Amino acid sequence: MPVLHNRISNEELKKRMLEETEPRTTVSFYKYFNIAEPQAFRDELYQKFYDLKVFGRIYIANEGINAQISVPASNYEAFRDTLYASAPELNGIRMNIAVDDDGKSFWVLRLKVRPKIVADGIEDASFDPAKTGVYLKAKEYNELSSKEDTIIVDMRNHYEYEVGHFENAIEIPSDTFRDQLPMAVEMLQDQKDKNIIMYCTGGIRCEKASAYMLHNGFKNVFHVEGGIIEYTRKAKEQGLPVKFKGKNFVFDERLGERITDDILAQCHTCGKPCDSHTNCKNDGCHLLFIQCEDCATKLEGCCSNECQEEMHLPTDEQRERRAGRENGPMVFNKSKDHPLRKHRSEWNIPAHRSIREDNE
Numbered sequence: 001m002p003v004l005h006n007r008i009s010n011e012e013l014k015k016r017m018l019e020e021t022e023p024r025t026t027v028s029f030y031k032y033f034n035i036a037e038p039q040a041f042r043d044e045l046y047q048k049f050y051d052l053k054v055f056g057r058i059y060i061a062n063e064g065i066n067a068q069i070s071v072p073a074s075n076y077e078a079f080r081d082t083l084y085a086s087a088p089e090l091n092g093i094r095m096n097i098a099v100d101d102d103g104k105s106f107w108v109l110r111l112k113v114r115p116k117i118v119a120d121g122i123e124d125a126s127f128d129p130a131k132t133g134v135y136l137k138a139k140e141y142n143e144l145s146s147k148e149d150t151i152i153v154d155m156r157n158h159y160e161y162e163v164g165h166f167e168n169a170i171e172i173p174s175d176t177f178r179d180q181l182p183m184a185v186e187m188l189q190d191q192k193d194k195n196i197i198m199y200c201t202g203g204i205r206c207e208k209a210s211a212y213m214l215h216n217g218f219k220n221v222f223h224v225e226g227g228i229i230e231y232t233r234k235a236k237e238q239g240l241p242v243k244f245k246g247k248n249f250v251f252d253e254r255l256g257e258r259i260t261d262d263i264l265a266q267c268h269t270c271g272k273p274c275d276s277h278t279n280c281k282n283d284g285c286h287l288l289f290i291q292c293e294d295c296a297t298k299l300e301g302c303c304s305n306e307c308q309e310e311m312h313l314p315t316d317e318q319r320e321r322r323a324g325r326e327n328g329p330m331v332f333n334k335s336k337d338h339p340l341r342k343h344r345s346e347w348n349i350p351a352h353r354s355i356r357e358d359n360e
Helices: 010-019 038-051 073-085 138-145 158-163 177-187 204-215 227-237 293-298 305-311 315-322
Strands: 024-032 055-061 064-072 109-113 134-136 150-154 164-166 195-199 221-224 244-248 277-279 288-290
Touching (some): 024 073, 038 073, 038 109, 138 150, 138 195, 138 227, 158 164, 177 204, 195 227, 221 227, 227 244, 305 315
Parallel strands (some): 134 221, 150 195
Antiparallel strands (some): 277 288
């Protein structure tokens, strides 16, 4: 009987991954194309990737595939060839190889069928995600981004933008991609004569965002091919100035790839320069936040004194405290409005200028 789901505990799988001696390659890829039977496609791909010891997160939908995975270095070519052969549309697709990689990004293979590979909230049947803006390679990005009539738009979430972004990029102040799309259209309504460059981590969000902008009447829309990952790799290979500063947030165990030495963010506990994301060690919280080494030591990896206290309570008492607790602002909340995040004025840090201020 074929293996279609993982049957081993996460703890055991993570232990096995950490004990591996062969290096792994971390890579992401995506493709918008029609998949008539997502479940059947998923099951066939799972068995093949399982046999190649692929770990990671892969989403399958009628609109395509979106993946972030790691694979043993000796199996990389076999994995690539298997992917390319799985559908004509996937033959030769771009593979975004991680910039800063220790090979310990994933420890289990998860393939899930979803309504969409990127939740966008778009219900307009006339919207075509295939009608996208113009791809920009690294050199092309550097040239176009330096022009006065160009606006650079970050289509990632606040916690991603916070630790690193392209020079002069504006943030769309929302915590979900589905909210960012209409917000970007509204923010840029009076800028339709400008060059609009959109970017994200690996290209999947900004590609759909560029199509959405075109759908809403924008004309000169561009997006960075392969996102930050591919841009950085190509810029460094070609000896170009790297215009992305700081750290690129990634959705795996690493929580970030170091692109430049610039530290753009601050510790959410004390406010000193820091861009190290972590999850609160209290099992009743697990908030994603930024914390420096000193605060991590003082609070034992917790986001607050309250969580530190709760973490040391007897297990039964911890469970009793959590019973009936709503998933409020302390649970998996990455929002820029989370109360843990002090207002910038408290640290005397200038707020990011609005798009209107940038173009007056």
